[in-house]
């Protein structure tokens with residue numbers, strides 16, 4: 274075992290480059306035993322207790338379904354988002370009271386992420402089985418977000434359920450993750466229908 278091996282593990286984390294990874298590895302050496310143990314313990318527990326919801330692929334704690342899917346009083350609509358953080362963000366804003374579908378990524382030719390690596394295949398089935406009345410695509414206004422939104426529109430088109438995409442308010446190139454409450458609200462209020470029959 275050497276520093277390089279530990280750095281390599283830290284580099285797996287999103288947004289961590291080689292220099293930061295090395296700093297983290299050094300930092301790990303400076304921690305008190307108790308602190309380090311607590312850190313490892315939390316990582317392990319999180320892994321055991323938190324999984325992905327079998328229905329919407331949001332985070333689910335100690336259950337097959339997430340809290341939102343367990344709530345059967347919600348509106349029969351689905352917002353499609355990239356990450357569980359997006360769900361959290363929209364829930365916090367209190368502007369939407371339906372269900373979600375979490376892709377856990379975006380289609381990205383640049384990074385070689387194809388639709389089959391995301392949770393897309395079970396979406397059609399959900400829309401049919403759950404009597405969904407409205408679909409809102411809430412991917413970011415980035416190149417990857419647009420590609421994913423176009424793909425979803427093509428896939429879900431023709432089910433007889435209106436499909437919307439979040440509207441203005443969110444800047445082009447903007448990621449949903451970083452949108453504040455007011456921006457999110459504006460984006461929901463100005464959603465527009467996509468993929469109508471021609």
Ligand SMILES: [Zn+2]
Nearest residue numbers: 326329339342
């Ligand atoms: Zn769920």
